[in-house]
Amino acid sequence: MSILRRDPLSYGWTIFLEEDFPSSLAQCPNDISLPPEKCPFCPGHEEETPPEIAALRSPNSKPNRPGWRVRTIPDRNAVLRIEGQLSKRGEGLYDMMNGIGAHEIVIESPDHYRHLSQFSRSEIYDVLWMYRERVKDLLNDQRFRYVQVCRNYGARAGARLPHPHSLIIALPITPRWVREEIARAYEHWQMKERCVFCDIIAQDEQSSRDVCVNADFIALEPFAARMPYETWIYPREHQWYFHDITDEQLQSLADILKRTTLALERQLGDAAYNLIVHTAPVRGERQYETEHVKLSAYYHWHIEIIPRTEELSGFEYGTGIYVNPVLPEKAAIALRQKFDEIDAEFQQGLLS
């Protein structure tokens, strides 16, 4: 079993893998090309993966056989394991716990070569539906505080296989970045009695950083974007849990994700990127709640899409200060043009 250890100087956690255990997250090769006939995620190779946890499949097809549209499996080389009791302990001034959690892979399409931007909106809907269902299911486990949904595209973004897939990782802790967002959002609430995310949306909608909007969602270039063309997608109405999303909102999210990933691809070519869902933790952050305010009042889930065109240097590692050669307002001008093209293609029925 893996071990989680906490750094006493940053309160950041590291997962140390079991000995001789190849991880799907660590040691990423530079070249991840693989022909479909060798791909464990391709239809017909279902037996090369652990048995599926959930799948969207045609009525007559059988589990762990072809006929699926989206298929979720446990990662064979999971960084955290579901079996066992969570056990926390100290070692002098250090803190650690055993590697309890879950680590699943959502195989997003039977098509080995398909980019997310090439999915139809209804195919993206299926993927998002699967995210929601897996998160809901995993959060029933009282040991878990957070479920991280993320997608790595390309070797530079940490992907290990080219076949389109996402990761669902259930954690016994709230991730450091989410805790930081909560702490800042709590400070903002204390000063203003408003959600900081709602304030950001109010300030940025119809501003020079607004790139796309539909009934339920807005895509913005963040004011202090870390990477060129970094794009965040927010629900326009206050909503704290991603997994509370309705079917109708899921359709709307599929629409804006299709447009956004396609616009980014048209602007950046085949650039690697990470897609990360940030949502409120379900347990364990009581210190940021009072009689008068709950986390639900001031946390606001969102999706961060981070293109990985820049290499981090010692300056970023040392300081946490990013160097970004592209102003978000400049990125927005370029992206809005792509969004307009895409909109026209939808209207002409060239995209679905």
Next chain:
Amino acid sequence: MSILRRDPLSYGWTIFLEEDFPSSLAQCPNDISLPPEKCPFCPGHEEETPPEIAALRSPNSKPNRPGWRVRTIPDRNAVLRIEGQLSKRGEGLYDMMNGIGAHEIVIESPDHYRHLSQFSRSEIYDVLWMYRERVKDLLNDQRFRYVQVCRNYGARAGARLPHPHSLIIALPITPRWVREEIARAYEHWQMKERCVFCDIIAQDEQSSRDVCVNADFIALEPFAARMPYETWIYPREHQWYFHDITDEQLQSLADILKRTTLALERQLGDAAYNLIVHTAPVRGERQYETEHVKLSAYYHWHIEIIPRTEELSGFEYGTGIYVNPVLPEKAAIALRQKFDEIDAEFQQGLLS
């Protein structure tokens, strides 16, 4: 001029570069090989760089001519500029300031091909001496709060040129990671009235994470190392400012750096790495001081050496949780063997 913008959700800063301004930190190519005859850092090419700020050179040599051992120049593509007044302003809920700072390059050797691990200890001493003198000089500028010293080796670590060099970047803010260390160290002080770094050293010296020690310094594998073979070097006695280091301590630091970079190279081959100096800020962190305790009591400067063998995935970007396949205690076993070999070679006079 570049712009600094602060993210309201993390309080992390991003430096946005001037338009059409190539940065030496951003957009790193995968291949940074360059023949000496085209290298602006090589002797004989001094006129291809801006005039030198400082140099260690032979008595009869002239500035901006060959004859130097270590040479510091302003970066032609500086991310921050020294000219102008610091001006802070808001934009609705956002915070920003103009890109005042300094960005210098320490060319560490006339030898284009030399790795830091191949420097003699007296050559490393010269480089460290230059670090100290540049930091001291820059901190005289009342606009600056922090000077970041770092070294990028290899394209994956963000280096853009193969010629051995370091960066010295003066900042009008305290870097986020240093602020976090200060906040945690302050909490520790409030509970224990002790320096958390001193407590770490006390717990880890002669433990299974201790890899090398000399008169003044200790090299440890951190308990929650983010990367395989990550190694930190601490002054054994409490000292808050790197730039307060004495000449004698500099010799001791050169000794442990020589041993550590050589041991890491023998273990990891030609792996890319970042070397980062963390030191106390000189101004601006008064909120972490009281009548009873100053920053100097609980901050402890140190050097972090971070091998860059792993690619960060969406999981790391989303959560701040690292996945490390090598336990620090395992890394320490391997490194101690290398340190023993190196020690023997010093005793035989094979290394200097």
